[in-house]
Amino acid sequence: MTERFSLKGLVAVVTGASRGLGYEMARAVAESGARVYMTARGKDQLEQAASTLLNEGLDVRICPFDLSDGDQCVEAVRRIGETEGRLDILVNNAGINAWEPLAEATTSTWDRVIDTNVRAPYLLCREASRFMIPKGFGRIVNVGSALAVTGREKVTAYVSSKHGLAGMTRALAAELGPHGVTCNMMAPGYFLTEINTTILARPGYEKGVSSRIPLGRWGSPEEAGGVVAFMVSKASSYMNGHILVVDGGLTETFVLPIDA
Amino acid sequence: MLELFSLKQKVAVITGASRGLGRTMAKGLAAAGAQVVLVARDEAKLNETRDDILAEGGQASVLALDLADEEAIRTGIRRIGGELGRIDICVNNAGVINWQPVLESDVEDFERIMDTNVKAAFVMSQECAAFMRAGSRGGRIVNIGSILSTLGRAKLHAYCASKSAIVGLTRSLAAELGRENITANVIAPGYFISDINASLTSRPGYIEAVSGVTPMERWGRAEELVGTLIYLASDASSFVTGQVIHVDGGIQATFTFQLAA
Numbered sequence: 001m002t003e004r005f006s007l008k009g010l011v012a013v014v015t016g017a018s019r020g021l022g023y024e025m026a027r028a029v030a031e032s033g034a035r036v037y038m039t040a041r042g043k044d045q046l047e048q049a050a051s052t053l054l055n056e057g058l059d060v061r062i063c064p065f066d067l068s069d070g071d072q073c074v075e076a077v078r079r080i081g082e083t084e085g086r087l088d089i090l091v092n093n094a095g096i097n098a099w100e101p102l103a104e105a106t107t108s109t110w111d112r113v114i115d116t117n118v119r120a121p122y123l124l125c126r127e128a129s130r131f132m133i134p135k136g137f138g139r140i141v142n143v144g145s146a147l148a149v150t151g152r153e154k155v156t157a158y159v160s161s162k163h164g165l166a167g168m169t170r171a172l173a174a175e176l177g178p179h180g181v182t183c184n185m186m187a188p189g190y191f192l193t194e195i196n197t198t199i200l201a202r203p204g205y206e207k208g209v210s211s212r213i214p215l216g217r218w219g220s221p222e223e224a225g226g227v228v229a230f231m232v233s234k235a236s237s238y239m240n241g242h243i244l245v246v247d248g249g250l251t252e253t254f255v256l257p258i259d260a
Numbered sequence: 261m262l263e264l265f266s267l268k269q270k271v272a273v274i275t276g277a278s279r280g281l282g283r284t285m286a287k288g289l290a291a292a293g294a295q296v297v298l299v300a301r302d303e304a305k306l307n308e309t310r311d312d313i314l315a316e317g318g319q320a321s322v323l324a325l326d327l328a329d330e331e332a333i334r335t336g337i338r339r340i341g342g343e344l345g346r347i348d349i350c351v352n353n354a355g356v357i358n359w360q361p362v363l364e365s366d367v368e369d370f371e372r373i374m375d376t377n378v379k380a381a382f383v384m385s386q387e388c389a390a391f392m393r394a395g396s397r398g399g400r401i402v403n404i405g406s407i408l409s410t411l412g413r414a415k416l417h418a419y420c421a422s423k424s425a426i427v428g429l430t431r432s433l434a435a436e437l438g439r440e441n442i443t444a445n446v447i448a449p450g451y452f453i454s455d456i457n458a459s460l461t462s463r464p465g466y467i468e469a470v471s472g473v474t475p476m477e478r479w480g481r482a483e484e485l486v487g488t489l490i491y492l493a494s495d496a497s498s499f500v501t502g503q504v505i506h507v508d509g510g511i512q513a514t515f516t517f518q519l520a521a
Binding site: 112147150151152153202203204205208209211213235249250251252253254255256257258 | 407408411412413414465466469471472473475510511512514515516517518519
C-alpha cells in the first residue's frame with residue numbers, strides 16, 4: 001500500500017523551500033524517499049533549513065538561486081538534471097504577494113509578481129520537462145492559491161498570477177501528458193506561515209478568515225506536505241491538469257461570519 | 261428595447277410566478293413582449309400577477325397547478341401549449357428551501373425539495389421542449405439555480421443538492437437539445453430580498469453579514485434578475501448554452517470579508 005506513495009530513487013526540486021509551506025513540502029517529499037533539492041534566494045536560511053532536515057536523516061541538498069533571474073532558473077535546473085542524470089519531480093512553490101489598491105498599484109509591482117509567480121515556474125517547467133520527457137515520467141506540481149480560483153481585492157497582480165499559473169498548469173497537462181508527465185496545481189488557502197505575518201498582525205484578521213472556513217481554522221504548514229507527497233507519487237498517476245484546493249473548504253462553501 | 265432582446269410573438273412559461281422573484285421575472289418577460297403563462301399552485305396570487313401584467317398592457321394567462329403533481333404539469337402544459345399554438349421559453353423558477361441540521365433531517369423533506377426544485381423542472385422542460393421541437397423555431401430553457409448551485413452551505417443539504425442537480429440537468433439538456441436550437445442555461449442568483457428569504461432577513465445581523473461578504477456590499481433587488489433572464493430568453497443569447505450565469509454581486513467569484521469594527 002505505502003509503496004505507491006514511495007518516491008525512492010527519484011530526484012525532486014522544491015522552490016521556496018527554506019520556510020513556510022515550501023519547507024514542509026520539501027520535508028514531505030524527502031520523507032517519501034526522494035532526493036530533494038531545496039531552492040530559495042537566501043543561501044544562509046536555505047542552509048539552515050536543509051541542515052534541520054539532514055539531521056533527521058533526509059536526503060536533501062540546496063541550490064540557492066534568484067527566481068527573478070531567468071538565466072539562473074534555467075541554469076539551476078540544468079545543473080541539477082545533469083548532475084543527477086534525471087529530474088523527476090518539480091514543485092513550483094516559491095511566490096510573492098503584494099497588497100496595493102488598484103488606483104495606487106505600480107507596473108513594477110505587477111512585473112515583479114508576474115515574473116516570480118508565472119514566468120519563473122514557466123522556465124523551470126520548460127527546463128525540467130527536457131529531463132522528464134526522455135524518461136517517460138515526471139511530476140510537476142505548481143503551487144497556486146485559493147486565489148487561483150477566486151478573486152480578492154487589492155491583490156490584483158497576485159490573483160492574476162495565480163489564475164495564470166492555473167492556466168499554464170492545464171496547458172502543460174495537455175502537452176506533457178502524452179509523455180507520462182503530469183502537471184497539477186496544489187492551491188492552498190490560508191495557512192499560518194511567515195509570509196502571512198503582516199495580515200495575521202491585523203486585529204481580527206485571523207478570526208475574520210477562520211469564521212468563513214468550514215473547518216473553523218487556518219491551515220498549519222505541515223498540512224501542505226502530505227498533499228504534495230501524494231501529488232508527486234505514483235498514487236496520483238491518472239490525475240492531470242487538476243487544481244487541488246487545500247483550504248479547509250473556504251472556496252467551495254458559503255459560510256457567514258455569524259451563527260445563522 | 262433593441263430588437264435583439266425583444267420577446268414579441270414568443271410564449272413564455274414561468275413557474276413560481278405567484279410571488280417573489282418569479283412574479284418580478286414574469287412581469288419582465290411580459291414587458292419584453294412575451295405572452296406569459298404563469299404557473300404556480302396559488303390561483304388567487306397568480307391572478308394578481310396576471311392582472312398586474314394586463315394593467316401594464318402585457319399578455320398573460322394563468323395555469324394553476326401543483327408542481328409536485330407530474331400529471332398535472334403534463335396535462336396543463338399540453339393544454340396551454342395547444343391553445344397558444346407554441347411554447348418558446350420555459351423558465352423553471354419555482355423552488356422550496358428548508359433549513360435542517362443534517363443529522364436531524366428526514367427523507368420526506370429531502371424528497372419534497374428535490375421533487376419541487378429538480379423533478380418538476382425536468383418534467384416542465386420535457387413538456388415545453390416537445391412544443392419547441394414541434395415548432396422548429398428552437399427554444400430557451402432557463403433554470404433558476406442559486407449561489408448554492410456551486411457552493412455548499414450548512415443545514416441546506418437538500419437545497420444544495422437540488423440546486424447543484426439543476427446544473428447537471430441543464431448541461432444535459434444543452435447537450436441533447438442543442439441541435440434543435442433549444443438552449444438551456446442556469447441563472448444562479450445570490451442573496452435577494454424576496455419572500456423565500458423572509459425568515460433569513462428577519463434574523464438580527466443577517467442582512468449585514470451577507471452584505472459584508474458581497475463585493476457590492478448589498479443584497480440584490482428582484483428587478484436585477486430581469487435583464488439576465490431576458491438576455492437568456494432572447495435572440496441575443498442564441499449561441500449560449502449549458503452555462504451558469506451568476507447574478508450575486510460577486511460573492512461566488514471572490515473572497516470578501518469585513519473585519520470586525
